[in-house]
Amino acid sequence: MSFSWMAWTLPTAMFFLTILVLLIGMSIWEYFAPGGSPRIGILRFETTRGDRLFISLLGAAFIHLAWLGFIGPNLWWALALAVVYAIGVFRFV
Amino acid sequence: MEKTWNNKAWFLVLPVLLLVAFSAVIPLMTVVNYSVQDTFGNNEFFWAGTDWFDDILHSARFWEALQRNLLFSFIILILEIPLGIFIALNMPKKGIGVPVCLVLMALPLLIPWNVVGTIWQVFGRVDIGLLGYTLAALGVDYNYVRDPVDAWITVIIMDVWHWTSLVVLLCYAGLVSIPDAYYQAAKIDGASRWSVFRYIQLPKMKRVLLIAVLLRFMDSFMIYTEPFVVTGGGPGNSTTFLSIDLVKTAVGQFDLGPAAAMSIIYFLIILLLSWIFYTVMTSSDADA
Structure with missing residues (x-):
């Protein structure tokens, strides 16, 4: 499956990876300190x-x-x- | 209260997550990717960095369209919200008049947006339209194709005709939920009509009114189809709102990079305004 139509670039990929890392981080934080x-x-x-x-x-x-x-x-x-x-x-x- | 943990629930949410991923997240990511590149088609892209954002932020055309959008939404709110409250207050609360009024109010909401645009485009025409022809016969110089003020009046009246019903129905739902005991207590106290409205009906309608304001603001801020069908954004650019400008840039000029940058800025403005409204709504619920 090709994603070339999404026109990925390294900076935009890094931007979205940062958002993903933030969301995962928040999920881990929530797991250890729920509420x-x-x-x-x-x-x-x-x-x-x-x-x-x-x-x-x-x-x-x-x-x-x-x-x-x-x-x-x-x-x-x-x-x-x-x-x-x-x-x-x-x-x- | 102890929170119940059931991780199997995630499997039930998964279809919705996949649907949202394909319908919203992936297109949004693609728009972000497009916004920092230039393309001439054939799936070839050239890095442009923040150039398109810079262009859009310094574009008079963009700011003028944004101002038109804000002005349009402001006019729509100050017209539709009081008018909606007024009609809801005067609608019958019992008897055969209730279903008749409700059906009449619901009718404009059932008509597709492009059909509404076509109806008003024909209705306002000076040569064959009932409104345009009548006004011309009365000696009123009305022509929405030629005059920007007439075009604005037409688009605003069209929106008021189309969407005031929504405000009416929401307010009416708030009004009929008020128990009779409130009115009886007000009558015993000798409260005036204004006092009943100010201290009983308006507070009870507060929640539905906030929903009405939110819906009407967001919808009027994102308006596209009706003005596009009636005026096409003209005369000149007088009714070119952000959404129309965006489509002109993306589809008309095939400037996908600038259009993507404009989409993101437009999206951020809508996100900010939605968040403000959401916060106001939830804060007022917490106060209630």
Whole structure:
């Protein structure tokens, strides 16, 4: 079965592998600490760690888009900012 | 409460997972792959990096289409939600009028989107359409093919005609679920019609109203078929919404890379807005 029509590239494959690793990591975390550790953070509504991952990934996408739109195509700093943002989300949201 | 673990349940979920994988995840992955490459067909691709995203983010055409989408959704919500509540409040709650009204309300929802577009395209024509011809006979300068304002009015009225029924039916379902005891208590207290609406009916409709707002916002934000059939995105680009622009780029110009990048940005905007609405809905449920 050929997947050439999907036009895979190494960077996009790595991107999706990262997402997959994150999901597997979250599943392992859930296995060892079930319940999703719900809490009410600075956004004043309850979030589980799955919600926090979603907020992190969605925010990361918009950080990259904003960086690309306002600053330029070098996205390494955007990636660093997205990681800091994700840490902040997991710590405070 | 102790959680029950039954891993066999995963086998029952597996068909749905496979279906979602083939219908959503794999196409989405392919779009991401296309968005960083250029192709001229023949299954040959050339690396483009973030160029298409850069182009889209700096494209006036994209931002104008997005603004039109937001404006359209805003107008649709401020028209359809109050109108839907008003009609639901005035619908009969018992007797033969109930099934008659419900069937009448459900009729526009049963008509396929492209047929709705065709109906309004003919209806609004100045030469043969009932609306266009009548307005012309009354001396009103109406022509949705030529005038952007007329095109917008036509598309908005068409959407209001097509989808207000959904809001009505949802609100009506919320209203009929209110026990009579509430109204009796209000009557004993001498509550005005406005107070009954403000303190009994509106709070009880809150949940269905949030669903109505969510559905109408998402649907109007992703609107394609009706305006495409009626105006084709014109006159000029005045009714070219993001979805129409996307199809023009992908199918009309065969620019698959830029179209894929635009799809991802469009998808992210919808995802963000859906999440905000979902959060508002679930937070309000938790408060209730």
